[in-house]
Amino acid sequence: MSEENDFPIRIRGLTNAFGDFVVHEDLDLDVRRGEILGVVGGSGTGKSVLMRSIIGLQHPQAGDIEVFGQNMTDAEPDEELGVRNRWGVLFQGGALFSTLTVAENVEVPLKQYYPELSQQLLDEIARYKVVLTGLPEDATSKYPSELSGGMRKRAGLARALALDPELLFLDEPTAGLDPIGGAKFDELTRELTDTLGLTVFLITHDLDTLYAICDRVAVLADKKVIAVGTIPELLEIDHPWIQEYFNGPRARAATATHERGKALDKNTGGEA
Numbered sequence: 001m002s003e004e005n006d007f008p009i010r011i012r013g014l015t016n017a018f019g020d021f022v023v024h025e026d027l028d029l030d031v032r033r034g035e036i037l038g039v040v041g042g043s044g045t046g047k048s049v050l051m052r053s054i055i056g057l058q059h060p061q062a063g064d065i066e067v068f069g070q071n072m073t074d075a076e077p078d079e080e081l082g083v084r085n086r087w088g089v090l091f092q093g094g095a096l097f098s099t100l101t102v103a104e105n106v107e108v109p110l111k112q113y114y115p116e117l118s119q120q121l122l123d124e125i126a127r128y129k130v131v132l133t134g135l136p137e138d139a140t141s142k143y144p145s146e147l148s149g150g151m152r153k154r155a156g157l158a159r160a161l162a163l164d165p166e167l168l169f170l171d172e173p174t175a176g177l178d179p180i181g182g183a184k185f186d187e188l189t190r191e192l193t194d195t196l197g198l199t200v201f202l203i204t205h206d207l208d209t210l211y212a213i214c215d216r217v218a219v220l221a222d223k224k225v226i227a228v229g230t231i232p233e234l235l236e237i238d239h240p241w242i243q244e245y246f247n248g249p250r251a252r253a254a255t256a257t258h259e260r261g262k263a264l265d266k267n268t269g270g271e272a
Contacts, residue, residue, distance in 0.1 A: 007034055008167050008199050009054060014063035016049050023049050025223040027063070034037050035201040036193055037228075038210045041220030044243030047203045048092075050220070051115060054090060054201070056080065067167070088165035092172045094145040102130060102155045103140035109162045129158040134188055148272055150181040154188075161192070168193075169203045174209055186212045219245075 009031035016024040018072050023046035031037050052058035054065055066073045070083050070201060088109075096105050103126040110122055117125075123140075130140050133154040144152055153173060160168060173189065176180035190213040193200055204210065210231065212215055218228045221241050227234055235246055 003065075006033060007031060008068055009201065010064075010066040011054070012051065012064045014050075014065065015061045015063050016046060016053060016058060024053075024060075027224050029218060029225045029228070030036070030201060031201060032216075033199050034193075034197065035215040036189065036202055036213050038217040039201065039203045039220065040052050040205065040210065040217060040245065045220040046223075047220055048171055051171060051201065051203060055169060056084070057085065083233060085109075085163050086165055087167040087169060088160030089174055090153070090156045090160045090171065092175060094144070094152040094158055096152060096159070098144050100209045101141055101143055102135070102147070102158070103127070104147060105144075106130065106140075106159045106162050109159065112193035113163060125162070126158075129161050130155070132161065133158045134184075151183070153185060155179070157188075159186060164196075166197070166199060168198050168200045170200060170204075172203055172205070174204065179208070179247075182206060182208060183212070191211055201206040 007030045009029070010028040011027060014024050015022070016029040023044075027050070029050075032121050039047050039050065049058055053060050054067065054072070058074065059118065060126075063073065068086060072080065072083065077196065097100075097108070100108070103123060106126040107122045107130050110117060110125060127137055127140055131137055135151060135154050135158065138145070139151065139155065147155060156268060157170075157173075164234060170189070172183050184208050188203070192198060193213075202209070202214065214231075216228055216230055217234060218225050219239075219242055220226070221239070227237050227242065231246060234242055237243075266267065
């Protein structure tokens with residue numbers, strides 16, 4: 001299997017800076033096909049900057065970013081387009097266009113990449129994507145201001161899935177949601193990943209999300225990715241931020257919740 005198939009995202013020697021402030025320096029990261037990779041780090045470590053670099057919204061000072069085998073740092077416009085339609089992005093808060101209905105928001109990338117599609121087909125695809133994310137069909141005609149925070153997240157996710165992407169970027173998808181809403185969004189993310197064969201790059205500070213659905217976690221600190229692994233593997237690393245983050249009171253609560261969930265699944269045959 002080629003490296004493109006094994007690792008949809010490969011980053012080597014990435015440097016990002018704003019003036020004299022260096023956010024990343026000589027950062028390396030591989031994202032495996034089919035995994036949900038959680039990305040964590042303290043404030044100012046550049047989690048969103050890293051995502052923006054991968055999707056081309058932030059031009060790095062140095063380094064190489066390969067997506068599906070294509071080096072994005074020096075790609076020609078037509079080469080970029082051939083990769084961009086293979087990913088979807090959910091920004092914080094959904095980033096929906098306030099003057100468009102949910103259906104019209106979902107149709108934006110479809111119209112950009114497939115202008116020949118009829119309006120009838122666009123509407124059918126939009127309805128399918130909206131329902132796929134757990135929203136009622138009548139949400140298609142609503143405006144973002146008419147939706148709850150959780151519904152806006154799902155509408156943003158429907159738009160991110162509009163082009164049937166292979167790669168999905170999620171930036172703090174459960175931020176602002178109550179624990180029940182956050183857990184339901186986590187379940188949806190896991191279900192869509194397994195059903196659609198997605199690879200997910202997920203920025204989060206939500207420990208419940210990390211324990212519930214992430215296959216591996218990448219830790220940003222000291223301007224680099226200092227570690228990537230499962231949570232048990234990370235707990236073996238003697239780094240002060242890792243130990244404080246994964247051994248603090250909130251982490252212990254998330255661990256207890258995760259263990260209770262596993263025990264319940266075992267006792268009920270996975271039908272909890």
